Amino acid sequence: MRAVEDVSFAIAAGETLALVGESGSGKSTVGRAVLRLEEPTAGRVRFEGTDLATLTPRALREARRRMQIVFQDPFASLNPRRTIGASVAEGLEIHGIVPREEIGDRVSHLLEEVGLDASFASRYPHEFSGGQRQRIGIARALAVAPTFIVCDEPVSALDVSVQAQVLNLLLDLRTQRGLAYLFIAHDLALVHQIADRVAVMYLGTIVEIGPARAVIGAPSHPYTRALVSAVPEPDPTKAKTRIVLEGDPPSPSALPIGCPFVTRCFHPAKDARCSTERPHLRPVGDQQVACHCAAPGDGAAST
């Protein structure tokens, strides 16, 4: 069974690429494959010019220092029996980043950098709220001074108000440290706040990729248009035409032969070709779109 197929993208230093899609679209799998936490069956991941697959274990470990991950549920990713300080210090110790006697100072500094009190270092994960735990997860990722962080749904489990706080923290850190992010999310409104470029995934493939302004402002693939229209409009007096997609995505083990989206597609120009021939990414407007029918300006009608 193929969970992810034919996915290619590049992220420049200091750039944020958002990977958007529903559960099961393969976006987390891609995030994990990028860090080689998941071994891809085929394909290459080059980080700072070197192919990760060719690295020796020792070199891979060194590369991993510079690429980190922040998970959706920081509670599941923090050891409940270790103090926050010990969890944050772990990376520093493994990579020998600072001398042993300076570790305490560095941990305090990291906690303050993510907006926490340095005295929290002696406490345990269960004493913290979801937002604070996510800050701890970020501090832990920052400890080893990475240049690239995979953020896997970092704010999806948080309240809207806390979500804004954590998002602002990620934005500030990006400015201060020049970090590049692969930002995995399903909420396009959120992605709009942080992403330079957006890639939309559906059933394991990228169906649309391009500058955030273009993909979100003038979506071209019917699936992206549905996603954009599903973003709740926080204004009761504004009528919004919603495209409500029928049904659920088909199972990845029984993919349609042609376009993966054909079973739910509403494009008026949909024809026999869509169910027989798989569309590949091609330029439409400012973005790349994998759809036989998409034409520039399609999205204008829906938003």
Add this chain to the structure above:
Amino acid sequence: MTPLLEVTDLRITFRRDSGPPIVAVDGVSFTVSAGEVVALVGESGCGKTLTGLALPGLLPPGAELDATTHIRFNGTDLAGLSEDALRGYRGRRIAMIFQDPLTSLNPVMRVGTQIAEAIRAHQQVSRGEARQRAIALLGEVGIADPEERVDSYPHQLSGGMRQRVMIAIALAGEPELLVADEPTTALDVTVQAQILELLDRLRVSRRMAVLLITHDLGIVAGRADRVIVMYAGRIAETATTVALFATPAHPYTRGLFASIPRIEGSSGRLPSIPGTVPRPDQWPIGCRFHPRCPVVIANCREVQPPLEAVATSHLAACWWRRRRPGEHATGPGRRARQALPRRRIPQRQCARRARRRGCLLRHRSR
């Protein structure tokens, strides 16, 4: 018209082995009419879930209703009823759905059996008939091929379908009020839209009232008739959805609005409310929001503001509105003040613009 549900002075306390009891919900009053959707909004820890649980008498162990609390449902005070008597309401007349349908469904039972079980708990019908009604309910909640799906196990269904099954179970007793606690929080955006649409359709077709509990003001627009904003166990503000979105009166409400990410407008940093909701045993004296509030005056630190009318059927609990001329805010600093819209637009001007544009203004800092 008497409302379907009338909650007065809802107060929920937790007894502790040592120390004084903790008050988690502190004097909340509201009404819900038949066929109305009322949203209960606030951050985690504000007491909205407890408020929802109190209605069908589902409070967790250790939690107690105060003697002054009345929960009148169609004229009967549920707060005084015995467990036996409550059973006639729970599920039958007041049903509830939760955030995570997977933990609420039995993993080793077919969904049809679970729906049929709920039907037979409320009505005396044969097994065969219960199954037929289960299939009809699955169809009503928008599940394709209900005849086949009725024999599925929960793990064979997607998150959205499981939530539909939960709604079908909730409908089994033909409730007059559905308490929906974060029904779409665990779901993808597209599925979220489907479920909210379904709830809206059921409200119309069954004239069922819905109490929609959520932390996301964004999904309330266009779904709820009225909104109740809760903070630290109390009501901060309540109004019709249109009025609340057009002229939010409480700084907390404005902070919640500002922190919603929007697909239009500028990208980058979002205004946010600094800090977090205090725990019930650490509620500050005076207005409970004042340590996070951008506009604090002397009164806010000392006296709890009463919930009072700011317009017709629009109430807010805030001292800032009643400041004396020349009295200035001494809030926790500029950082918090950024969460407020910079320009306050007078109501008359606002309405005029709304007419011109065919919509009311979005309140958002520019």
